[in-house]
Amino acid sequence: MKLPRPVIPTLLAIAFLSGWEWYVRTGHVNEVLVPSPSHIFKWFYESLVNGELLSATWVTMRRLMIGFAIGAALGVPLGALCARVRWIRDTLGVLALGLQTLPSVCWVPLALLWFGQEESAVLFVVVMGTIWAVVIAVQESVLSVQPLYLRAGMTMGSQGWHLWSRVIFPAALPGIVSGMKQGWAFAWRSLMAAEIFVVILTGFGLGSLLHAGRELLRMDQVMGVMTVVVGVGLLADIIFFAPLERWLRSSRGLER
């Protein structure tokens, strides 16, 4: 008999959580340092009820969305420019390649000095986390568009903006989307770093909630927030990027 696919993971998760619960309750570890799953769940429930968790998630998601949108909106044209103009590729393109390897936490001190403990500082860090990955992905995928498509488009009279919007971008789209996904992951990490390390006066996000948990020695809160952070990352992939990539691949017959 074949079990439905979710059965085994669910059973394993229950076994793992029960084992953990049992281990903590029987006093094998200090409960202050390692809270039991039921404790974490209790925190989760309480902070949901008193609105703390939702408001922190909202603050963080808003920063992420705005920062990512700005980063992507700047990154796509800059990447296209890098692909199009040789000297821009040799300057901005190389710079992007270098900055992409820079962990985005490194932008935090700079952001604080420039913008203060403000919303704009967090946004700056998120934008810096997103933009370089997007620039490079767009540049690479535009450069690797099959010349055959360009030739076909051009002989049918497509040129300039029409060629870009109807041939080059659609052809490069799968690569651009993977770049966006990577940019999103970088943005998410950099935002958490910024919120954890910096007290942002303009809003209390998930990172701040996690930081506060540490200050109060509330490990249930720390681990609860970590779970939410993981959940948000997973959800973004499950409800947005994965279906988009799957659709792009299957509609072009690239599915294995």
Add this chain to the structure above:
Amino acid sequence: MSNDKVITPALTLRNVTKRFVGAAGRVTAVEDISLDVREGEFLVIVGPSGCGKSTLLSLLAGLEQTNEGSILLGEDPVRLPGRDRLVMFQQDALFPWLNVLENVLFGLRLKPGLTEEERLESARYYLSLVGLADKEKARPHELSGGMRQRVALARSLAPNPRVLLMDEPFSALDALTRDQLYGDIQQIFTKRKKTIILVTHNIREAVCLGDRVVLLSPHPGRVREVFEINLPRPRRINDPELASLAAKVTAALSSHINEGVNS
């Protein structure tokens, strides 16, 4: 050659030379080619691989520029790609992000002065002409190689170009599909009276399709011989008369190649 050319040819090539500077140094891809292509003529350029056939088509399409000589479309010099000369490539070059109908509409949408209904009607007409009326919603990858090449044909015909340029459009297909397409293309040619320039390395195909067959020799690509093919249409690839003509062209080709080896 008689001197009755009062009518301007559709395409005029005068001493066309194209060189490339590649990794292996300078290559003269085509050298000193002069040709007149008559309006409504089916001209086939045949020659072994590497003799500059694709280069010549790219020059005609305006995708490459000549180093020497000139190309005229009617009276106007050819410099850039243009809707009046559509190309059908060896691989179908259909856009995978568009469905069949949208692919055929691509060139039509760039043609000014048409309403959307007229464009749709025209796209559907050409799709039915190539026998694919029921596939308009399909994506290119859902079609067989032969069907894709038919869509590509419809896409190049739909904007009604003055000249249709075809670069070995059948070489990636199996023999059966190819034979069928030979029929289709001849039917369309007689029906629509297009000027067609087709490039191939298949001599039988050349003799089957062409009003005139131009034999190119390689390194550098030069015109060796021109054959007038006066067989009635539609021609069948297995026709014995066609086969004997093809043998003549093959003999001419190998004598040129041997000549090249001996010299």
